[in-house]
Amino acid sequence: MTPLLAVFLVLAGLATALFIAGYVRGAKVALASYDDDTVEVDDSGDIKTYWWAIAIAVVGAGAIIALEGVHPLFIYAGPLLALVTAGGIGLAFFVDEYSKPKA
Amino acid sequence: MDKTQLAASPELTQGLGLTLMIGCGLVFLVMAYVIKSKLVRNTHDFIISNRRIGLGFGVGAIVSVWTWAMAVMMSSAMTFQWGLSGLFWFVVPNGFAIMAVIPLAKALRRRMPAGYTISQFIHNRFEQSRVASGVVTVTMIFGILLEILINLKGTAVVMSTVFTIDWRLATLLTVFVVLAYSYFGGLWTSVMTGTVNTWMITVPSAIVVVAVFGLIDGGATTVFNKVAEDPAKLSVMNWDAAAGFGITLAFGLLAATVADQTFWQKVWAIRPNQVGRAFLWSGVLFYPIPICFGALGLVGIAYGLTPADVGGDIVAVGPYIVSHIGLPVILIVAYVLAILAACYSTIDGASSALSSIVAVDIVKRYAPKTSESKLFYITKLSMLAGGIVAAIIVLSGADFTSLVLTTYALKTSVLMPLVLSILWPRTNTLGFVGGIVASIAIGMTLRGLYGELVGTISIVAISAAVVIIAGLASSRSFDMGELGVKRAINLEG
Numbered sequence: 001m002t003p004l005l006a007v008f009l010v011l012a013g014l015a016t017a018l019f020i021a022g023y024v025r026g027a028k029v030a031l032a033s034y035d036d037d038t039v040e041v042d043d044s045g046d047i048k049t050y051w052w053a054i055a056i057a058v059v060g061a062g063a064i065i066a067l068e069g070v071h072p073l074f075i076y077a078g079p080l081l082a083l084v085t086a087g088g089i090g091l092a093f094f095v096d097e098y099s100k101p102k103a
Numbered sequence: 104m105d106k107t108q109l110a111a112s113p114e115l116t117q118g119l120g121l122t123l124m125i126g127c128g129l130v131f132l133v134m135a136y137v138i139k140s141k142l143v144r145n146t147h148d149f150i151i152s153n154r155r156i157g158l159g160f161g162v163g164a165i166v167s168v169w170t171w172a173m174a175v176m177m178s179s180a181m182t183f184q185w186g187l188s189g190l191f192w193f194v195v196p197n198g199f200a201i202m203a204v205i206p207l208a209k210a211l212r213r214r215m216p217a218g219y220t221i222s223q224f225i226h227n228r229f230e231q232s233r234v235a236s237g238v239v240t241v242t243m244i245f246g247i248l249l250e251i252l253i254n255l256k257g258t259a260v261v262m263s264t265v266f267t268i269d270w271r272l273a274t275l276l277t278v279f280v281v282l283a284y285s286y287f288g289g290l291w292t293s294v295m296t297g298t299v300n301t302w303m304i305t306v307p308s309a310i311v312v313v314a315v316f317g318l319i320d321g322g323a324t325t326v327f328n329k330v331a332e333d334p335a336k337l338s339v340m341n342w343d344a345a346a347g348f349g350i351t352l353a354f355g356l357l358a359a360t361v362a363d364q365t366f367w368q369k370v371w372a373i374r375p376n377q378v379g380r381a382f383l384w385s386g387v388l389f390y391p392i393p394i395c396f397g398a399l400g401l402v403g404i405a406y407g408l409t410p411a412d413v414g415g416d417i418v419a420v421g422p423y424i425v426s427h428i429g430l431p432v433i434l435i436v437a438y439v440l441a442i443l444a445a446c447y448s449t450i451d452g453a454s455s456a457l458s459s460i461v462a463v464d465i466v467k468r469y470a471p472k473t474s475e476s477k478l479f480y481i482t483k484l485s486m487l488a489g490g491i492v493a494a495i496i497v498l499s500g501a502d503f504t505s506l507v508l509t510t511y512a513l514k515t516s517v518l519m520p521l522v523l524s525i526l527w528p529r530t531n532t533l534g535f536v537g538g539i540v541a542s543i544a545i546g547m548t549l550r551g552l553y554g555e556l557v558g559t560i561s562i563v564a565i566s567a568a569v570v571i572i573a574g575l576a577s578s579r580s581f582d583m584g585e586l587g588v589k590r591a592i593n594l595e596g
Binding site for chain 2: 001002004005008009012015016019022023025026027029030031033034035036037039040041042043044045046047050053054057058060061062064065066068069071072073075076077078079080081082083084085086088089090092093094095096
């Protein structure tokens with residue numbers, strides 16, 4: 001096993017832990033609120049501005065691919081960010097402040 | 104690096120492949136059963152999850168349905184064919200297509216908080232026009248069928264490349280497995296298993312790709328230097344990739360999200376205060392997946408592989424490298440599970456979207472007195488029917504080019520009229536239907552004469568122009584407050 005693979009395995013473990021923690025929380029929230037038949041209409045907690053965020057994401061993705069052609073180290077950016085995706089989804093369950101489990 | 108060093112791992116038996124497919128399905132079946140017994144009370148829960156999906160499941164589900172099995176392999180294939188330009192043009196519009204839904208989703212969710220389907224919106228928006236809503240319903244059904252077909256094909260490619268399983272058996276087994284667990288819990292099952300699938304796609308793929316480079320002397324540096332022998336392969340500025348597929352793909356991807364019930368179902372199922380955020384996070388978090396898999400395309404170039412080496416179809420380049428470079432079996436299994444996860448989640452997401460169309464746009468529209476119990480079964484059976492039809496088409500070996508072309512024409516032509524009907528109150532029925540019909544008639548003819556790029560741009564431009572001209576010619580302006588479905592439609596007969 002290469003040292004780099006060992007580092008990735010550790011990071012994968014951390015991303016998985018965050019993912020599982022988030023998933024369990026999300027499942028609890030779903031169980032606590034699935035039978036609430038109120039039609040929610042309040043979207044005031046949603047994002048209001050997003051075009052700049054979209055622009056940064058699009059340019060960022062393009063830049064990472066371009067950098068893979070500049071230095072071989074950037075080839076590992078894809079796998080690293082894939083772990084960020086797994087962790088990010090776990091994080092999303094905690095960011096969702098409007099769906100905390102009922103006490 | 105020499106491709107003669109690549110050899111199939113002897114431990115990749117058909118039995119192992121079949122065990123993976125069935126085992127994965129059994130795990131999801133148990134999940135689906137638990138979800139059904141805890142979260143699903145009626146058709147409303149089955150098709151829209153009682154509008155209680157939060158940010159985490161929303162993001163997990165959107166990323167998983169957008170990550171097609173074929174897309175996972177195409178990112179490697181496009182990199183293999185065009186170099187980094189291929190990866191660039193494949194990846195960048197892909198994530199953008201998800202985020203482009205945000206303004207439309209926010210606008211529609213606010214104006215029609217109790218909606219179910221995009222066809223239902225069109226029905227209400229255009230004075231109950233059955234023509235307008237019918238065109239959209241047909242477009243959605245064709246799109247869903249195609250999603251299922253392509254993912255079945257993708258799974259067949261992987262299982263036959265890695266495990267030499269007969270592609271027909273792989274197709275049948277996939278349909279059986281996915282429909283078995285989707286049948287139980289509907290959208291809740293789709294989002295909860297889909298979120299697990301997103302983990303299965305991301306974490307194993309990251310480890311597998313790093314392990315592949317770890318098996319090459321000098322790792323990424325060696326691959327980089329080998330690919331650099333043709334400098335164009337390391338540039339993202341190769342116009343050939345853009346003209347060859349990139350620009351057409353960009354429009355196609357926009358149509359694939361904006362004109363797809365799979366995503367609109369999520370728009371109405373996610374809590375209103377998380378809709379925009381869910382699509383933004385999904386677009387951002389989707390990007391790393393194809394970038395990660397794309398690295399396998401660089402390995403293919405570095406080894407000097409040719410399409411013939413991987414069985415003639417370049418989408419197999421990723422599975423071929425993973426199964427021939429000498430990885431431990433457990434990592435090959437991890438890669439296969441990632442592809443299966445992408446396939447299963449897209450098919451169950453598409454089946455779930457189909458169930459919402461059948462319930463709302465077909466049964467409740469044409470037989471509004473259908474009882475809840477009957478509707479529930481019809482809704483579930485529609486998922487089975489969709490999967491069976493798709494499997495028959497794949498197994499018949501029929502060339503589904505005509506289905507691809509029809510779906511492409513419908514989705515691309517619906518894109519701008521749909522966007523304008525949400526954002527521009529002066530859009531009217533005549534413009535909406537006329538735009539779709541005129542753009543297909545003229546645009547598809549131009550496509551046949553001048554190729555895909557001209558055809559796509561023509562369809563988009565003509566459909567938009569007709570809607571705008573018809574809107575300007577009429578003095579009427581639709582009051583979006585009249586969408587008339589602020590109260591949920593009665594799904595209980």
